[in-house]
Amino acid sequence: MGNISQITSRQLPEHGGAQSILRAANLLREVGLRRSVGLAELTAATGLSKPTVRRMLLALINVGLVAQNPETKQYKLGVDAYLLGQLAETPYNFHELSRDGIARLAEVSGDTAYLSIRQGDSTFCLHREEGKYPIRTHVLHIGDRQPLSVGAASMAVLAALPKVEADAIMENNIDKIRDSYPDFDMEKIYTLVAEARIQGWALNPGLAFAGSWAIAVAVRDPEGQVLGAITIAAIEARLDAKRQLELSVPLVKEAKRLEKLMRQAHGESRPVASLLTHEVRNRKR
């Protein structure tokens, strides 16, 4: 494998020998990131040859991780991918524990509340809860991924990271961002992140999508690492300076609450019920 040019994605011969797994996982990710996608696009996205992609897709279909619509010939994630997700957990039960808080935020604000988790140089939208106000921004969807810098949650995460780390990431992401959001003002991002550091919450004044504003607060795990962020998004008219301040209060409160929940849950390593669980599991095995 080429070790000089880094055109496609992750590579390196890797000490051991397991390249095909990396490729397959990459492919799986590419399929997942689009709701439905054709063979050609996947070959382009992965940089692999058509037969290879097709073979890998067949294998993934065989194990149920991918499904193909027999009419449109489009590929998408299969049921087993869903099931696998049911078996996995977010760290510290981040997702589960946040549910109520996010709902409360949607309730009190009337707008849309989000939960995002950090994944390397991106954030990933895990959950969305809608409030009662009839005009909503539907910009961010569950499953959407945004490079750090783009969006309120992203900026909140960046602001919460050590400054050197944040700067390195921004440097790193700058190309990715120029590709996807050509008319993006990186200077503004630096300012906004700096402000977020002082305020304790980040503001996205419609940068990614005109008219769609949002404020966000980072959430840390019991070890102090930045796990993700919670966000309230609204149309511009409903997020002026005054309301930003108003909403930042419950937002920060819910973030603190979530952090506390995670600390508590972290204390009790295993609930009593798992004893029974264990008994049953043995029976099965």
Add this chain to the structure above:
Amino acid sequence: MGNISQITSRQLPEHGGAQSILRAANLLREVGLRRSVGLAELTAATGLSKPTVRRMLLALINVGLVAQNPETKQYKLGVDAYLLGQLAETPYNFHELSRDGIARLAEVSGDTAYLSIRQGDSTFCLHREEGKYPIRTHVLHIGDRQPLSVGAASMAVLAALPKVEADAIMENNIDKIRDSYPDFDMEKIYTLVAEARIQGWALNPGLAFAGSWAIAVAVRDPEGQVLGAITIAAIEARLDAKRQLELSVPLVKEAKRLEKLMRQAHGESRPVASLLTHEVRNRKR
């Protein structure tokens, strides 16, 4: 696929060349089926050599599908597995659309209601909702898989399948079941499934776990295929013949409702919102 000996799992050189993906997926599944597992058990479970398993695990860790606890050295599914699951869907939105109905069943019964989806020769527990009655059976957990024949949901699915297919599956599963549930009376299963065909709902009178009874109804997708089942489980004292009859009414009703929901949702291929989604997605790419 191998139709004679099924010793290890899926095998055969497979027409194409993508065996390592099959192996990796298998490994991933084995990791997922246990909450947390060591290297030795995985080598045993997969039938592969230690270096191979370790190499594959490293690759899977690299892509985030597996995580390793640095203290215990145990492996489990990684965050990316979770995220992947968020991107996937159950067929016909089975899981989403069932949520309210399951909650209602838990509410009216006071006991525990389940949703299970069929996966080949097994059912997989997708969702559980608990009622208010203080004594609950915690036998089945989200993520648990049971071979068809074992459990009320399983039997409901079997009863709903064409008889020849059901018989073939039972024949097929019989070894698996003898392994895991040594004191299992297959004769009784046949009887119960036959009864289920007549009644329209299946009863598990504490077969898998003494004292834990349940009734279940199969659910079909808009094409008429059996997708899974919904279940009400309770302790034996709360599921005598009279109450079985009582509870079977709302159970069947919810199943019908769910089927209707899926038919409706199937009609409208794409909601309006996805136009916007598409626009945003383009921006990113």
Add this chain to the structure above:
DNA sequence: TGTCGCGGTCCATAATATGGAACTATAATG
């Protein structure tokens, strides 16, 4: 009718993954 884009397949070749063995380390057990 020609051509372009797409999904899909073949197969000789080259690259890749494999696992036995031998070894280290650490922790629990008797």
Add this chain to the structure above:
DNA sequence: CATTATAGTTCCATATTATGGACCGCGACA
């Protein structure tokens, strides 16, 4: 302290396994 079990690593000859160029068939378009 010896023993056992577990996790993990390295080496390397071997052959299993993946690869992609070339090719086919189809439908859309001009």
